[in-house]
Amino acid sequence: MSADALTARRGRPPRARTSARATAQPLTLSQIRWVGAMLIAAQLPQAPYVPLWIALFGITLVGLRLWLARRDATRRTAAPARIPSWTLVLFAIAAAWFVRVSYGGHLAGREPSVAFLFILVGIKFLESRTRRDGTLLVCLASFLLITPFLSSQSPFAALMAVPAMLLLGGTLDALNRGAAPAPPWRRTLLRIGAMLLQGLPLAAMLFLMFPRLSAPLWGLPQDYAAQSGLSDTMAPGMISELSLSDAVAFRVDFDGPVPPASQRYWRGPVLTRFDGRVWSALLQRGSGEFTPDERGDYRYTVTLEPSNKPWLFALELPTRLPQLAGNTDDFTDPGRMVMLTPDRQLITRAAITQVTRYTQVSALRDHFPAASALDVRLAKLPARGNPRTRELALALRERHPEDRDYVAAVLAMFHDEAFVYTLTPPLLPTDPVDMFLFDERRGFCEHFASAFTVLLRDAGIPARVVTGYQGGEINPRGGYMIVRQSDAHAWSEALVDGEWQRFDPTAAVAPSRIERGMASALPAGEPVPLFARLDGGWLKSAQLTLDALNHAWRRDIVGFNDARQRDLWRDLNITARNAPWIMGLAALLVGGWGAALLALLAWRRRHVERTTALWHAACTRLAAAGLPRMPHEGPLDYARRASARWPQFAIAFAAIAESYAALRYGGAASRPAEHAALLATLARAVDVLPPPGALRTAV
């Protein structure tokens, strides 16, 4: 607490006539309330994203100050309550401790910093005495406004920032009023709202034109919370668990026809290594080749939700590298380089931490030539454990020496025997493939894919598991496809006849899973998530509408990045070469905005202040006729003086003065009918007055 603040607190409040350089102006009660309301409005959107205790602590500190200020105001005689500085230090230490404990011993880093700021505003508010402190709090609160967006950029998050922005402006207004009586808070908020709206065209212009970065200035720390989604390993039960989630994995806008449901295999991580229980991906060097395809290509744009993983999903099979929206041929974004692995998986160099859009072209193919010998060798690695499966494979292999026949026999086994497709598979503690094939016979797609692949490998056929999504639902509201986590799927790929071919053992067991989605293939009573059900009812319909809005939001607002901006400029035929042109355009737009706003303000004033304008017109006319109004003269006195000079217009003068006085000071504004009548009287009476020249000569 500064010495300044203390003396200011004791000093007299500033009078109406103040020196311009009053140094420390104390906060009034109304200003403290504004600041407090602003802080709470800025804290609330952030509160869900900090630990509960920190949220409660930070908001309580603000509440405490408000309560103290109120108590001070009610007992005027008592000395104002002051929080001792050791308490503040204690609060700060407690805050640091809270943050440290909540973030596993971390104090530095993005999220702990935000949490600390969250409490800091409360501590600072507790010791705020002067208007300068108020200004500092406004600055801190503005920064707190954008921190929730690190966690969520939903329309709701944007909406939550609006009250805080209004209160921020209101606080600035209150701080600027000094000790003068404050106008009603509603009017202040309306004024600030109007000013925000007036600034909106400029804001939109900046949003569209301000250059964005393609790569961050400083490192993006890892998030603590892992997003749900596919991972680079697959153990029994993992995909079925993922399938319980309604969360959206990505959305797809197709340019042209939509592929049939049974062909919508969205290729994700390819898993080659198997330790008897868990499938995992192998990092491979080199890059894969694209297979040109003579059949019709599908063009589409994927809007991928952040997954914190480096994978991009594409329909099997991609025929070229995806283009991150806006990437032109002459520009390769180093931070987002995409490559195709030898096992035909699209990966980026950096994990997807924000909504990413990319355009992709695919050909619907379920087979492609083997790329390298290594690829094949890796896919032959013998699986450990699961001895009964190996026996079965060897027995089958004796009967079907041809690869093609063998695969068909395995698929037939899944189809003919009593396997059950279920979202709630039993636990398989040891040798899971053995237990699944011979004991339980109940499983989800990962069990079928795993068992199928192991059976092929045991027979010496190179095979691997491919994970990804299968299916997707067209949202009729927006005409785009939603692919949810509940569409997660696993299938197999085997090298047969010199080509990698796709085999989906799940299709052999439950064909409708592939045709119509998971819900159609599962028996009744399975815990299918609501939005994956076939008949979601009105709730699902409402959700689809919401999702369409959300998709537009993601595409056009949240997804407006450097790439989209370049697209926009390219569409406008603006390139980096004509930068002066861009500057000129920007200057022109800003100037146009300013001029338009000034014109609006002038027009509105003229419109609103009709009463004043009429009165002014009458005064000007009399002044021109040689009878100016004295600065101290009220309307009625002036009318009396004018009547003495020109008695023939006495009635008009009286009507003008009385209606004007009633309109301005009589509170007629709240009674519209009376207001209109008075205004009409005033207008007519002013109309009656002759022009100044005639008045001057009138006797």
Add this chain to the structure above:
Amino acid sequence: MAADVPASPAPDPFVSPVAPGYLARQRQRVFRHAPHDADAVVLRHSRIYILPTRRGLAVIGTLAVMLLASLNYGLSLGFVVTFALSGLVAASLLHTFRNLAGIEVKPLSAGESFAGGRLAFALAIDGGIAPREAITLAAGDGESVRVDVSAGAVVPLSVERVAAQRGRLALGRLTLSSDFPLGLWRGWAYVHFPLAGVVFPAPEMGAPPLPAGAAGADAYSTARSDEADLAELREFRHGDPLSRIAWKAVARGQGWYSKQFEGSGGGGPVALDWAAMPAGLDTEARLSRLAAWVLAAEHAARAFALSIPGAALPPGQGREHRRAALTALALYNP
């Protein structure tokens, strides 16, 4: 704002220090150093300057940090909020401008004061049809007045300056400023009227009594005239000082009488003569003593004549006479 007009004895404010020439004209246009605004001034865009206040700079700095964070983390909504607040800041600039533009400032009159007091200048602000909020008027030495002008009103106000020395005191350059509505921007305009008031010499404290009137002889009597012996009561005449009313007679119901004294000094008009003062006194001390005598003569309701080098006033009495005498003393220029 520094005092741009030296207090006093000031150079004659009606003579322009600005030499004709392009640069000088531009300087005058920007800073209004010379009092060339003869009549009422309407503030237009060419006169209004706007710069951010410290609060404005703090807020703009914060917006810059928010922008940087939004850039780094690719927060589109961060951009939205940052730019929306920037829009608010920019709109408030235009509101600040609107609040000042079109104000009419009228010079009314300059007052008078003794040295050491405060000299008031009367001005009026006509806001026109728009309400004007939180307008601050500051004269040279930092004294400022803050007013709100409601729509259609003409607000008279007075700006005071410290009257340090006798002579003419110009109002100097006025600064009209306002940081309405949010305190993020301060708009200001200079107005320089040729308005100057007169600062009388400070009357000497404990000055010797008035010299004797022309009718008497003993010019330097020690007795003060109102302590002299009561000579007679005569019928009260309009214009007699109230202090001479014989209240006891009034209380007794005998009617209204004025006391007439007979001191050792003479009656009749007093001659306040520069030349007749002791030779050891310097100029300012003489002026101070003469000012004190003028007040004393006025107080005693006696007519006086004033003669100082370069000015002479015939015997006279009353407010106007007193004012003329004090003004002559104030503007004495050896």
